[in-house]
Amino acid sequence: MAMEVKICGLRHPAQAQAIAALGFTTLGFICVEASPRYVSPKEIALVLQSLTAHDELSAIGVFANASLPKLGEFLAQTNLNGIQLHGDETPEFCRQVKQAFPQHRLIKALRLRRSEDLARAEAYYDAVDILLLDAYHPEQLGGTGQTLPWQKLQQFRPPLPWWLAGGLTPINVQEALNLLRPDGIDLSSGVEKAPADKDLAKIAQLRAQLDALTILPDVNHPEKT
Numbered sequence: 192m193a194m195e196v197k198i199c200g201l202r203h204p205a206q207a208q209a210i211a212a213l214g215f216t217t218l219g220f221i222c223v224e225a226s227p228r229y230v231s232p233k234e235i236a237l238v239l240q241s242l243t244a245h246d247e248l249s250a251i252g253v254f255a256n257a258s259l260p261k262l263g264e265f266l267a268q269t270n271l272n273g274i275q276l277h278g279d280e281t282p283e284f285c286r287q288v289k290q291a292f293p294q295h296r297l298i299k300a301l302r303l304r305r306s307e308d309l310a311r312a313e314a315y316y317d318a319v320d321i322l323l324l325d326a327y328h329p330e331q332l333g334g335t336g337q338t339l340p341w342q343k344l345q346q347f348r349p350p351l352p353w354w355l356a357g358g359l360t361p362i363n364v365q366e367a368l369n370l371l372r373p374d375g376i377d378l379s380s381g382v383e384k385a386p387a388d389k390d391l392a393k394i395a396q397l398r399a400q401l402d403a404l405t406i407l408p409d410v411n412h413p414e415k416t
């Protein structure tokens with residue numbers, strides 16, 4: 192399956208259209224009010240309305256420690272088809288979300304303070320559709336621009352799809368992909384001018400990098416190459 196690329200933290204319809212025109216079909220919207228990238232259900236609806244010409248878009252709402260009723264209220268007002276939980280949600284809560292919103296893809300983000308935190312991932316294997324690894328920051332939940340210690344994640348091969356986030360840019364993406372071979376990647380601040388104001392030149396550069404990608408043999412897992 193082709194690697195999925197999520198461009199996260201969108202707000203402006205014209206930017207979303209340009210990003211979709213470059214072939215990026217997984218778009219992320221920050222539904223966390225404390226974030227400078229927060230977008231209201233109305234703003235999300237405006238962006239998605241502007242994209243009706245694009246089939247098969249995946250529109251993912253990013254939440255943190257939202258209650259089930261709050262999630263339901265937000266989702267009822269938008270056409271989001273994916274939910275990303277970016278706070279301290281437990282595996283049990285993820286199961287409840289999956290049960291309440293079975294039509295939505297469910298992504299659980301784990302913010303890793305140290306590589307040993309990876310042990311927490313296992314408890315989510317049967318609770319979500321996708322795991323996303325992001326960098327830890329003491330004051331920000333996401334969109335931090337901090338990278339993970341990629342070398343220390345090379346043995347991570349969960350039995351479900353996983354995405355890499357944290358400080359990815361058009362410049363470092365090839366190195367990250369060759370080291371880790373995730374099923375997807377997620378970029379935000381590495382392709383923006385200011386929070387929620389995406390940098391279309393950098394996104395075009397990312398497209399060019401991905402199109403020219405040279406994947407080297409996987410020395411850690413030769414069977415996967």
Ligand SMILES: O=C(O)c1ccccc1NCC(=O)[C@H](O)[C@H](O)COP(=O)(O)O
Binds near residue numbers: 221226358377
């Ligand atoms: O981006 C935010 O402002 C944000 C706020 C609260 C929770 C999550 C948030 N972002 C989540 C994402 O999916 C980002 O794309 C991810 O953290 C990567 O960000 P970056 O390091 O800037 O590429």
